[in-house]
Amino acid sequence: MQPFVGNDPLTEWGTFVARYERWNALLELLAGEGRLEVEQAARALGVSPATIRRDLDELARQQMLTRTRGGAVAHGVSYDLPLRYKTARHAPEKQRIGAAAARLVEPGMIVGLNGGTTTTEAARAIGARGDLRSAGAGPAVTIVTNALNIANELVVRPHVKTVVTGGVARPQSYELIGPLATGVLREVSLDMAIIGVDAIDVEQGASAHHEGEASINHLMAGRARRVVVVADGSKLGRRAFARICALGEIDVLLTDGGADDARVTEFAEAGLRVIQA
Template identity: 35%
Template sequence: MNRTERRRRRLLELITAGEEDVDVLAAAVEVSASTIRRDLAALAEDGRITRTYGGAVPARPLAEHPLTTREALHRAAKAEIAERALDLVEDGDSLLLDAGSTVAAFGRLLVGRRVRVVTGNMALVAPLIQAGIEVTVLGGVVRPLSMGVVGPLAEAVLRRLTVDKAFLGADGVVAGRGLCEARPEQSALKELMMAQAARVVVLADASKLGMAGQPCWAPLPGAWTLVTDAQATDEQIRPFLRTAGVAVLRGPRST
């Protein structure tokens, strides 16, 4: 990733956090206002922001892609994150697994581990059961795009359970703000997942850090862990490290 793209990613983070003014954005990334205007024009052309008088705001929500499409995106990064996240799993753990392709990649690596799993990720249910892992399936309505369950039935089951660790994905994750999703029922379920877990782990590749392409939010707890891939830059990671209670694991699994 070159310097211009790193700067534009930082601008997206600032705009997502609510900053709109060109002069303030210029001071934050230490470039001229004219450079910021060119950056904003490029970001608007890409559909990542909407220009306003004197600044910019986040663009309208991005279109959701089906699970099969998302599984093909950033495949190497997701595999790296899944391997790294295994460092957080101990024998005997009870694990809550969210929907999504990155969590699915992690879940498939649990074969052979002595754990118990609670999940609404329908893509994982059969493989985990066939591997001999005890699985509790959340009820609810299945979203075909994600193959994950949502709704009051899923929430009712989840309120009766607690787990050691919850592993969550998201369409985007913003330091100090939370996880973004396309639908309010998704963000509501994620918020409840975090409340029912002793430890919260978010699995997100570099493309999702600081990104807010969807309108619905699940606030993060005071303490949580981000697992990302080696392509995540120091600039992307810095806002998370500045947030009290946040631990970051980046890059290949430790040996």
């Protein structure tokens, strides 16, 4: 028997995941600080300065940041990270929230889903609903979405009718925005809208980093009889650039069980129904 030559595939995969998570952490640090030094990042992440330099060089090549002598400064896009970099952040919480959101869907419903990591988990959970699959020969639920990745997840599900808006695709979120998207949404009625947000605050309501996405999300919420905002605990009590809707326009806030108790109480006292998954 010949000895194994080359790297162990499991080891290679583990190295890839570690690097990917480290990039996530670097981008989050940079988004918070605006500027990052190599030594500072190495201490924060517990790796060597040489590793950080290689990481920063690669992220600069991807136009995720701007390299400086001894570190990096935030590129504009770093404040609105592409979806692929957000996926690993609070993943278990988002999966639980997504599953809880999917349980709110009933056969025959028309449901709006905007883009984002948490709504993607909701879409996956809807696609896996065994009771919906057995609801009949035709589609058991209709999903209206402006997110290309969500449409890709659901289009192969025979129990789901997938309606996609038109529009211009944003590479950060895979969301379609602009007049073509609004034109479709104005013509539909939704039983429920499941809206992912970048931040939610008692005074400002739900908000997003990008004004184009906020506009589409606002319209989607306005077309629904019931609005469910899905947001992990890290987004509670925070504000983003563009407002989606006021708190009074939201029926349910679905967050994770680890969310800060004081924040949860604050939303409940403001009259919002809060469900923790």
